[in-house]
Amino acid sequence: MSAAVQMRRMDYPGTITLVDADPHLPYERPPLSKALMDGAEHGLVPIQPAETYRDLDIDLRLGERVVEVDPARLTVRLSDGDVLNSGRLVLATGVSPRRLDVKGARAANVLSLRDAADARRIGVYMARGGPLVIVGAGFIGLELAAVARERGIDVTVVEAQPHPLAHAVGTDVARLLTDLHRGHGVRLLSGVTVRELIGSVDGVEEVRLSDGRRLPAAAVVVGVGVDPRRGLARSARVDTDSFGIPVNEFGQTSRAWIYATGDVASQPHPNLPGRGRIEHWDAALRHGAAVGATLAGNPVRYTDPPYAWSDQYGATLQIVGRARSTDELVMREGASPDRFLAFWIRRGRIGAVAGMDVPRDIGAVKRLMAIGTPVSTGLLARRDTDLRGLLKARAGGRGAVADVNPVN
The missing domain is CATH 3.50.50.60 (FAD/NAD(P)-binding domain)
Structure with a gap:
């Protein structure tokens, strides 16, 4: 969905067809653990309203399954027998529960x-x-x-x-x-x-x-855990690996006319130690939009730090970036199960952060990470440190924040 909408918003002139085996208008998956527990259809949250697809002239083929990709004819065959011509193909097939x-x-x-x-x-x-x-x-x-x-x-x-x-x-x-x-x-x-x-x-x-x-x-x-859905890639004789469908920095597979995005993409990313999957909602939207922009003629790399959240007992766990075993963990004073903030320091800067019920702090840290601000572990550990104040000081052009450890 994200790739298709971005293509059209960047004036891609060709036909765009979105095929999905799920019969519902494309919906948000994260709320499913709460929204549909009573079995109510109205609990589904559309990613985009139906009129968006009409306004952008995106043809939705819902409740239909792609059964084969023919790389010689550049066609896609559906379960109902229809065959679609395809000058460009995006595989966003996701993963299956083990x-x-x-x-x-x-x-x-x-x-x-x-x-x-x-x-x-x-x-x-x-x-x-x-x-x-x-x-x-x-x-x-x-x-x-x-x-x-x-x-x-x-x-x-x-x-x-x-x-x-x-x-x-x-x-x-x-x-x-x-x-x-x-x-x-x-x-x-x-x-x-x-x-x-x-x-x-x-x-x-x-x-x-x-x-x-x-x-x-x-x-x-x-x-x-999950397994990547690689069947269509294999039918198209596209290279696959243990993570899914390998893509380059622009989402392109081993066949130039086929791209892959979302959970199924085995991608290079600066926050990963090597090639791998990023199985998060935010990543799927951003990677999909980057692939869509590339297909519309404006190549974009997806390099944003992975962001994930999880709602538990009325609070939200948020994680930005990927911690590594070589990082130094700094836990803010006063950490408790229902409220905490943890930083992973990498070469004097914040490489990843996790917090429970501290959304404003996470927002500030995310921006500190984006501008590469050097930080003091002692400052981060103190409960009274104003992270938004640190961000304003840095953004205001006064250089690195006070009490900063030297960076080698």
């Missing part, structure tokens, strides 16, 4: 969350009450745990790693998130995996763990 590879994983009450239909199914089971077992303490798993607890449902989260989201925020911040959820009554079991899902023809009734424990379950939601 399934558990254990006995019982195909039962009707073993669920995942990726689209509106998934959210409705989860909503049906939540309406029946618990106990609910969530496998995987990533963003989706923790958000669903928060939603369920707010409804009074008994929730157990099973996580294979020692701490939830440690790959994204490190061990210290992950401990705060663990305490947040346990404080709200979530039973969070870490360092264990699912061995078997036990039940009857009607569905799973128990979850057996690798340490032998058995958890009662009225439903199981699985959030253990």
Whole structure:
């Protein structure tokens, strides 16, 4: 959607057709964990109103699936038999949730969350009450745990790693998130995996763990990662890798007329240690717009720091940039599970930041990162430091902020 709209807004003159297997007008995915739990269709939030597509002359083919890309004929074949000519093709096929590879994983009450239909199914089971077992303490798993607890449902989260989201925020911040959820009554079991899902023809009734424990379950939601949807790329004989579809800095694949964007793109990015995926809403919008601009004749690189957020218990966790193992962690004084600010310092500057319920501070830090302001770790750690004041001082042309560590 983002690529198509940007192309037209930059006066791309050709026909633009957007094909999506989902029957709904393109909608925002992040709110699904809350907006559709009651099964209401009106909970969907359109990315753009219907009139935008009409005004921009973008042909929507919703509820249809692309089954093949023919690189010799430059055509795209749809599930209903239609064949579309394609001078340029953008693959924004995204990712698919991984399934558990254990006995019982195909039962009707073993669920995942990726689209509106998934959210409705989860909503049906939540309406029946618990106990609910969530496998995987990533963003989706923790958000669903928060939603369920707010409804009074008994929730157990099973996580294979020692701490939830440690790959994204490190061990210290992950401990705060663990305490947040346990404080709200979530039973969070870490360092264990699912061995078997036990039940009857009607569905799973128990979850057996690798340490032998058995958890009662009225439903199981699985959030253990995703796999890129590379099928169409392979049908077009486009190169793929373990991350998805490799693209250059402008989103172009190994075939010059085919581009890839969003979750499926295996991209070079200055905030990644190497090629990889950036699976966030903000990144999909910005990368899509960059690819759209490129196709309209104005090449744009997507280099913005990745931004992610997660709503949990009425507060918002925000993350800007990607922390690295070599960064120095600085935690602001007074950190608690429901309110904290953590910085990762790289060569004297902020390389990444994470905060819970501190949106104005995150906004200031994001701008400090953009202008590359050198910082003092001692200043960042102090609770009374005015980050917006530091930003104004820097923007006002007075040079580096006071109490700055020397930069090598």
